[in-house]
Amino acid sequence: MGTSTFAERLSQIQDEVAEAAHRVGRATEDITLIGVSKRKPVEDMQQAYNVGLRDFGENRAQEVRDKFPGFNPDGIVRHFIGHLQSNKVKYLPGRVDIIHTIDSTRIADAVDQRFGGQDLCIPVLVEINISGEANKEGVEPAQAMELAAYCAEKPNLQFQGLMTIGPLTSDAARIRRAFREMMLLSEQVVKQVGTSGKTAILSMGMSSDFKIAIEEGATHLRVGTALFGAREY
Ligand SMILES: *Cc1c(COP(=O)(O)O)cnc(C)c1O
Numbered sequence: 001m002g003t004s005t006f007a008e009r010l011s012q013i014q015d016e017v018a019e020a021a022h023r024v025g026r027a028t029e030d031i032t033l034i035g036v037s038k039r040k041p042v043e044d045m046q047q048a049y050n051v052g053l054r055d056f057g058e059n060r061a062q063e064v065r066d067k068f069p070g071f072n073p074d075g076i077v078r079h080f081i082g083h084l085q086s087n088k089v090k091y092l093p094g095r096v097d098i099i100h101t102i103d104s105t106r107i108a109d110a111v112d113q114r115f116g117g118q119d120l121c122i123p124v125l126v127e128i129n130i131s132g133e134a135n136k137e138g139v140e141p142a143q144a145m146e147l148a149a150y151c152a153e154k155p156n157l158q159f160q161g162l163m164t165i166g167p168l169t170s171d172a173a174r175i176r177r178a179f180r181e182m183m184l185l186s187e188q189v190v191k192q193v194g195t196s197g198k199t200a201i202l203s204m205g206m207s208s209d210f211k212i213a214i215e216e217g218a219t220h221l222r223v224g225t226a227l228f229g230a231r232e233y
Contacts (some may be wrong), residue, residue, distance in 0.1 A: 009227055020214040034079050036224030039231040042071045049073050057081045057222050059160040061088035069096040079178055081222055083137045085108040100163040100203050103138050108151050116156035123158045125203055130178045131167035141185050148193045159193060159199035162186045166209045173229040175209050179216035
């Protein structure tokens with residue numbers, strides 16, 4: 001990525017999103033590009049905002065606590081996309097607009113209580129381990145319906161859809177199969193559980209596989225490296 005500017009990278013990715021959407025007859029407006037800004041300073045996020053990025057993704061509760069609300073310009077949407085522990089949920093109310101990673105009833109309860117404590121209602125997605133890989137967060141596909149229904153019953157959670165991380169492989173056919181399964185699962189869950197009148201969300205696709213994700217029905221892409229550059233851990 002060398003000397004390219006953020007604006008150039010954003011515009012490049014937006015073109016690729018539009019092309020992939022076009023290939024399968026989808027409208028670009030139905031696809032949201034989330035810039036995953038984890039481990040990147042607020043200055044980089046401000047720069048991204050200045051050239052039009054509005055959706056930001058973070059995966060650590062403490063980083064959310066430190067970055068927001070210091071950075072909270074008009075119109076941004078703050079996505080929490082990381083694994084969540086009950087004792088860290090307290091950092092999130094008022095600092096995130098949606099949580100992609102509900103993976104147990106315990107976490108659903110913790111989020112419901114913490115947001116409810118501040119009279120807030122938070123949209124949530126259920127994270128699915130679609131490829132069955134060990135060490136992967138998320139519930140098995142067979143448990144999706146139950147956990148989604150559980151979230152939908154909670155007074156301070158709005159169930160809005162599913163999220164997954166694609167299989168860690170360079171085998172495009174395997175990635176596509178996983179995303180296709182997610183789309184089918186998402187349709188079943190949304191049909192049965194509903195999304196309280198909101199548009200269903202299917203969050204999948206990262207820097208290496210977002211084009212496949214678009215072709216298979218993703219509504220929200222989580223792109224870090226391809227936009228913000230490599231991360232230092
Ligand atoms: C870091 C991260 C991303 C972005 O990954 P890139 O490969 O840098 O695009 C997407 N989703 C989740 C859950 C992440 O933690």
